[in-house]
Amino acid sequence: MLFKLNQLKGIHSGKISLAFRKWQKPAAVKGGIQQTSIGQVKIIDIKPVDETSLNKADAIAAGYNSLEELIVTLDSIKEGTIYKIKVRYHGEDPRIKLRSQTELTDEYFIQLKEKLSKLDRFSAHGDWTKTVLKAIQKHPQKVSTFIAEKTGFDKPWLKLNIRKLKNLGLTISHEVGYDLSPLGKVFLDKLKRKK
Numbered sequence: 001m002l003f004k005l006n007q008l009k010g011i012h013s014g015k016i017s018l019a020f021r022k023w024q025k026p027a028a029v030k031g032g033i034q035q036t037s038i039g040q041v042k043i044i045d046i047k048p049v050d051e052t053s054l055n056k057a058d059a060i061a062a063g064y065n066s067l068e069e070l071i072v073t074l075d076s077i078k079e080g081t082i083y084k085i086k087v088r089y090h091g092e093d094p095r096i097k098l099r100s101q102t103e104l105t106d107e108y109f110i111q112l113k114e115k116l117s118k119l120d121r122f123s124a125h126g127d128w129t130k131t132v133l134k135a136i137q138k139h140p141q142k143v144s145t146f147i148a149e150k151t152g153f154d155k156p157w158l159k160l161n162i163r164k165l166k167n168l169g170l171t172i173s174h175e176v177g178y179d180l181s182p183l184g185k186v187f188l189d190k191l192k193r194k195k
Contacts, residue, residue, distance in 0.1 A: 001028040001043075001085075008038040010063045012089045018061040019087050020054075020070060022080040033090055040090035049084045058084070098169035099181030109190055112168065119164060125153060132162065133170060133180065133188055141177035 001021070003011070010016030021027070028034070032043045051071065059070040074082055104112075116129040128151075135150045136142075144162070148155040162178060165171045170184035180188065 001034055003034075003036060003041070005037065007063050008036050008041070011041055011087055012038045014089070016061065016063045017086060017088060018058060019085040020058070020062055020074060021083050021085065022074050022077040023083060024080050026083060028083075028085060035093060038089075039092045041087050042090040044086035044088055046083055046085045048081045051082055054082075054084075099166075099172060099183050101169070101183045102186055104183070104186045104190055109187065109194075112170075112187055113191075115168060119161075123161075125157070128153065128161065129165065130188075130191070132158070133165065133184060136162075136171060136178045137180050137185070137188060140179045141174055143177050147178070 001019075003019070007016055007019070026046060028043050028046055030043055030046050034041045034043070051074065054067060054070065056067045059065075059067045062070060064070040064073070119129050120127045131151050132147070132153070135147050139146060139150060144155050144159045147153075147162075148158045151158070153161075162171055162173070165184075166173060169181055170187060172179045172181050
C-alpha cells in the first residue's frame with residue numbers, strides 16, 4: 001500500500017488518520033505495518049464501504065480538502081471495492097538504526113553473509129548481491145538505470161532486489177540513486193579483509 005509524501009507527513013503529525021483505496025482485493029491487512037519514507041505506518045482497521053457512506057469528515061481525515069476531491073480520486077479507478085483504512089504513525093523505521101551501525105561483530109558478519117548467500121541461492125540470476133553492493137559502492141547516488149547497465153541486470157528486477165539489501169540495512173535509497181549505508185561499507189570492507 002503506497003502513500004504520497006504529503007499523506008505520510010499528515011499521518012506522522014496525526015492530522016491524517018484515514019486512507020481510502022479502491023481495490024479488486026485488499027492490499028493491506030488489519031494490524032499490518034507499512035515501511036514508508038517517514039517511518040512505520042500501522043493499519044488499525046480496514047473495511048469495505050459504499051461510496052454513499054462517505055462524508056466530508058472522512059475526506060478531511062484522509063487529507064483531502066473536500067468530499068468531492070476524494071470522490072474524484074476514487075472514481076479515477078474504474079473497478080474495485082472502496083476500502084476505508086484507519087492508519088496511524090507507528091514509529092521510526094528500524095532499518096535506520098540498523099544501517100547506521102559502524103561496528104560489525106564476527107557473529108553478525110557471518111549472519112549477514114548467510115542472508116546474502118540465501119538471496120543468491122534463491123535467485124534466477126545466481127550470485128548477485130555482492131555484485132550489486134560493489135556497483136553501488138563504486139557509483140554512489142547513481143540511478144537504478146545506471147546500476148542496471150553496470151551490472152547487467154534488468155532494471156525492475158534490480159530495484160526490487162536492492163530493496164532486499166536495504167531491508168538488511170546495507171543500502172540507503174535517495175531521491176536519486178543509492179548509497180551503501182555505514183553498515184554496508186563496514187560489511188564490504190570486512191568481506192575484503194576476510195578473503
